[in-house]
Amino acid sequence: MRFDSVIEVLRVGFGRAGAVGTVPDVAGRGERERLLDLVTAHCLEHGVADLTLRRVAADVGTNNRMLLYYFTSKEGLIESALLHAVGRFPRVVGAIDLLHDRAAPLEERLARCWREISHPVNTPFMRLFFEVFGLAAHRPEPFRTYLDRAGHEWNARVEEVLVAEGLPRPDAALLGREIVALWRGLQFDLLSSGERDEIDRSHDRAATWISHRVRRAIGDRAGGGDGDAAAALRE
Known part of the structure; x- marks a missing residue:
């Protein structure tokens, strides 16, 4: 499944699989929250064992500096993504x-x-x-x-x-x-x-x-x- 497909699955819920939750509309939300939605989708699709800030930044359309600004470290980004991910699974x-x-x-x-x-x-x-x-x-x-x-x-x-x-x-x-x-x-x-x-x-x-x-x-x-x-x- 492509990264953009995962974003769409997270946005509309899980349809036939039975989930009823949706990802909140990112319009008007802070940049950290917008990035966190995208980073979470990246981690769910690709996992985190081989995660690099460079690859994540490229996939979500930002740069290493901004990821470090909002999440402090690679570990902070991974932890934030996992804690955020649970809300996507009602x-x-x-x-x-x-x-x-x-x-x-x-x-x-x-x-x-x-x-x-x-x-x-x-x-x-x-x-x-x-x-x-x-x-x-x-x-x-x-x-x-x-x-x-x-x-x-x-x-x-x-x-x-x-x-x-x-x-x-x-x-x-x-x-x-x-x-x-x-x-x-x-x-x-x-x-x-x-x-x-x-x-x-x-x-x-x-x-x-x-x-x-x-x-x-x-x-x-x-x-x-x-x-x-x-x-x-x-x-």
């Missing part, structure tokens, strides 16, 4: 909101959330997410904002869902981390193997077991205190 942004629908059993909500996270339309974002993570693992400081968000934001949101289910907060925090780790591991598996049906079944089996542990923990807490709840989650 299925990623809204996935965890599905966990709040307590009319459905927890295992069903987890399964729906996973299907949104792993939807094929999100594949460009997943690739970029893990590519940037590889860079950040070797050089964490330039990517500190990304690492802080990747390490805490989703954990905290799932934790709140589990507290609403009735778990004590310390137990909800531990289990929230476990659930997010499950999703991240399966995303990596999906990118590397492409075995979607098998991965979905693995997720749903894990979700059923997690839900069973939560029900046990809540029941044990009602009957015997927080210590029993923690023991049930460790099963």
